[in-house]
Amino acid sequence: MKRRNFIKNTAAGGMALTGLASVAGVTAAETVSSAPVSFKLNYAPHLGMFKNSAGDDPIDQIKFMADQGFTAFEDNGMMGREPAMQTKMGETLARLNMTMGVFVVAKGGNLANPFAAGKKEYLDIFLDGCKRAVDVAKRVNAKWMTVVPGSFERRLPTGIQDANVIDALRRGAEILEPHGLVMVLEPLSDSPDLYLQTSDQTYMICKAVNSPSCKILYDIYHMQKNEGNVITNMERTWDEIAYIQIGDNPGRKEPTTGEINYKNVFKFIHEKGYTGVMGMEHGISKQGIEGEKRLIEAYKEVDSFEV
Template identity: 25%
Template sequence: MPRFAANLSMLFTEVPFLDRFERAARAGFEAVEFLFPYAFSAEEIQERIDRHGLQIVLHNLPAGDWEAGERGIACDPARVDEFRSGVVKAVTYAHALGVPQLNCLAGKAPAGVDAAVLRRTLVENLRFAAAALKTANLRLLIEPINPFDIPGFYLNRTDQALSILDEVGADNAFVQYDIYHAQRTEGELAATLQKHLARIGHVQLADNPGRNEPGTGEINYPFLFALLDRIGYQGWVGCEYKPAGPTEAGLGWREALTA
C-alpha cells in the first residue's frame, strides 16, 4: 500500500497552520507536506514535528507573492536574483527540518516575453537550483500543473517537464507527478507512471472533477494504488486535495481504496 503524506496546505485548514501537525498525526498520518514554511521559524515547525512524531517529505521553493496570485517565478527573466535567493533560503529550511526534496513551481509566463527566453530562464534557474540542492544532498522537483486551475502556468505536461529536465542535465532533478493535474491535462496516468517511474520523484493525488478525496470522481484510484505497488514506487503520495467536508470525515478512502 502506498504511504500517504497529509498536505497541510489543503487538509485541516480550519485550524491555524502549526496546529495542523497535531491533527495530521491524530488522523494516522506519519508524514506531511505543505506549500511553504517561510512564515514560521524552522524551530517552531520542528517543535511540532518532534512533538507529534512526523516527518516532512516536501515543501516548495519560495514562489513570489502567493497572496497576490503569483504561482512561482522560475521562468521570469526579470526575477532571477529573487529566485536564486529563494533557493538559498529553501535549502536552509530543508536542512533544519530534514526535508529531502524541494519543489520548484515554474510560475505563470510573464506577458510579452518570448517563449525561448522563458524556457532558457527556467532551465538556467533549474541548473542553479539543482547544483545548490545537490551540494546539500537534496532532490529538486518540478511540477506540471493544469492550465484550467492556473491559467498561464508555464509547465503543463509530463513530456514538457521531461524535456526541460533533459536540458537541465542534473541527476538530482525529477518530476513531481500530480495525478489530478495530469488527469486534467493529458490522462494516460498508469502508462505515464510506469514508463517514467525512474524520473518521478514524488506523487500527489486528488480526484477529478472537484479536486476532492479519492473515490469521489472519475479516477480509478484502487487500480493506481495497486499499480504504484506493482511497479515499485518507493516514495510518499501527497494528499493534496480539497476535502468535500471536514477532513477527518473523508479519510475512509485510505482503507476503502487500498484494500
C-alpha cells in the first residue's frame, strides 16, 4: 500500500530492499517502512506532511502516520471538508486509537471580523462558527478548536478592546461548554496588527473569560518570535495551557532546524505531566520522501530526552 512506501535509512537496508523489490516486481519506493517509534509525547502531524510517502488520499496519510508511531493528528481546515469525509476521518482516527487535535473555527481569517471592535456583525459570524464547530467536532471526535480573535481596533482604547474580546469569548464558551469542547486561543507572530500576541495577554483573557472552554494554545514557534523565554513563560501560564504546537525558528520547519532547544522544551512539557496533543504545525526542511524521513528522524532525536 502507498502508506507504507517508506525506504529504510541505511545503505545496506536500501540495497536489500531494492533486491527484494526487484524479485517481487515492485519498486523500492513501495516497500514497507521500519517499525513504528514509541514517542513519549503525542505529536500530531497534519495532512500533506507525508504525501510523498502515503499518497494524496487523506485516509492513507492518517494510516501512514499511525504506522510511524504518531498517536495524534490535527487539521486546521477540517471545517471546510465535506461531512462524509469528516466522518470517515473521525472513524479512521478512532480505529487507529489516534487523538484528533485542533481544527480552526471558521470566522473569516486570522485578521478578519475582529472581536476587539465590539461589532455585532463580527460577533454573529464567530458564534455561528462555534455552533457549526460543535457538529464537526462530533464527527471527528475532537475536543479542541483554534480561535484567533482578529486584529486590533486601534481607534478604541486597549481596555475597551479587551472587554470586547472577553465578552465575545464568553459568548462562544456558552456554546461549547455544554458539549465539553474547548476553544484554544492562539497568540500569533504573523502580523503586528493581530490583537493576540503574547502568552501573558492570552493568560489574562482566559482568566477573565473564566470558562473551561476557553484556554491557551501555546505555539512555541510564534512565542519564540514574539517573547522568547519559552520554558519560563509556559511555566507562568501553565494552568491555562490546553494545547501546544511546534515549529522551529527561524524558518518554521521541524525541530533541529533552528535555534530552539526542543529536547529541553519537550522534557519540561513531559515533566509537567502533559498528556495532550503536540501539533506539528510547521513545514519540512527538505523535499520529497527524503524530507519526510528526516522529519521522523528529527522527532526521534528531540523525543530522546531522559525521563
